[in-house]
Amino acid sequence: MPLLEITDLRKSFITPDGATHTVVDVPTFALGEHEQIALSGESGSGKTTFLHLIAGILRPDAGRVTLAGREMSALPESERDRLRATHIGYIFQTFNLLQGYTCLENVLLGMKFGRGVDHAFAISLLKRVGLADKLNHSPRQLSTGQQQRVAVARALANRPQLVLADEPTGNLDHANARESLALIRETCRENSAALLLVSHDREVLAQFEQVRDLKQLNRAAAQ
């Protein structure tokens, strides 16, 4: 049984002129445990909405998202929150670190709503991503690449089964992007987490053994 299974997933939004705009229409998609898949997609192909639906941040209009045997789309919001916190790590393109918190606190905050605060593990994650000497630095005191690493550590803070990465290298230069991507893939493997990464960057996509085109996957994007 796959870790993530999607069936007939649809999501539409109402445009300002009142029309219905379907952003996601995915008949089927699956991701196995420990698997790493890259989704290729241009801007406007519904990448972020697709990830939000998987993470339970958005509720689909139709279809099912099943994660670790639980149908996330059928759960009430509070349980979706709980499932997201305990089973999913999310790496955002803009990192979304909280500026008022230190690097360590950002990772601990990830744990707070998940499996509980574990200082030792949080520190070991930050050491693993090369930020042992930056634990008490504020994100704004770090370079973009370093901020990305904090985001990676935070995504793994709850020992998730699935890591979702939304254009994680989009804000990095080539050297940093390559390094960061390698780090994400390695740390996911080390932590036994599956990885679903979306990107439009061919260099990034070229690093993955499995690449799926969102245009083929998402009927809405193909239109």
Next chain:
Amino acid sequence: MTLAHIVAKSLRQHAFSTVVTAASIALATGLLMAVWAVKTQANQTFTGVSGGFDAVLGARSAKLQLVLNAIFHLEESPGNLAWRDFEEIQRNPSVALALPIAVGDNYHGYRLIGTTTNLFTEVEPQPKRKFAFTSGRAFNAGYAEAVLGSFAAQRLGLKVGDKFHPYHGLLFDEKQQHAETYVVTGILAPSNTPADRVIWIPLEGLQNMKGHSAQTASEISAVLVKLRSPIAGKQLDTLYNKQGNRLTFAWPIAQAIAQLFDKIAWFDRVLALVAWLVALVASASILASLYNSMNERRREIAILRALGAHRSTLFGAVVLESAAIASLGAIAGFLVYGAIATGAAAIIRAQVGVVLDPWAWNPVLVWAPVGIIASGAAAGIVPALKAYRTDVAENLVPHS
């Protein structure tokens, strides 16, 4: 990393608005507590001040004016009474002590009161405590000698052996200086009563001061009366107030003062209303401050939600933050209260001689801060609803 930690972080991140809002809460809490505590304590203390007497006999007038003049040494004397009136009440078997007093002169605004040496030997200004001297001795009847209350001595800078010329009238006018020279023979220990603000001289001295009318020599301003039993008060009340129409017997003293507080009750209510309004405005300032900050915090809220925080958790965090600001303000409110109440107590002591203790127990010191914190928490509900309704996907990242 607890909810309290998240709230503390948020307070630190918005330190300026936190401090300003907490300061307004502190002002409201302090003002509310001060108005209430000073009002209740002044009421209790003033009605408890009797100077060691049960009643005052004076010229026909309002009882309140008589008590204010003879016990609190405020207001004008309502008029004089004859010496024989004093002798008559002194002879009454139900009277334990009758002390004649005469007023009409001052020294730099501090009243000179003529009386007998019985003041120092018989009167107990506080229960079971007679007047004590910190230095010197009592005056001798018939001599130009003076004994100063502790507060008057401190303010005037007079000590034993110093000499001074009294001034005519109850208000200081440098053109009204009397020719007589008085020498200070004693300074009284603080009695925490209006007597501390008085310069005591022999009765004859005030009666015979040059410039006073000849009639004054055989008159006094009032008689302070200590009764043997409360029943005697009722009898004398009937005798002087109902059967007679020339004199007023103010008994019991506390009742006359209670009339004063009844008369100024409207002022208490206005002050309390103002304090409540300030508290309301302060709570509204928490609401406005947090509500406005919710716009800039939408992304932060969305990130926390994406990390798995429930809506209810964030709702609770905002209400807790609001309560925390109110709590900081309520704690600081004790400093404001201390400043206002201490200042008010100092003014009351300087003006009346009555000592209030700002830190004496008063229920308002509990219910006002608790009420303010509760209203602060309630004020957080509206911004908390805004946080509750924040759309995660919309505020997290732009749609691609």
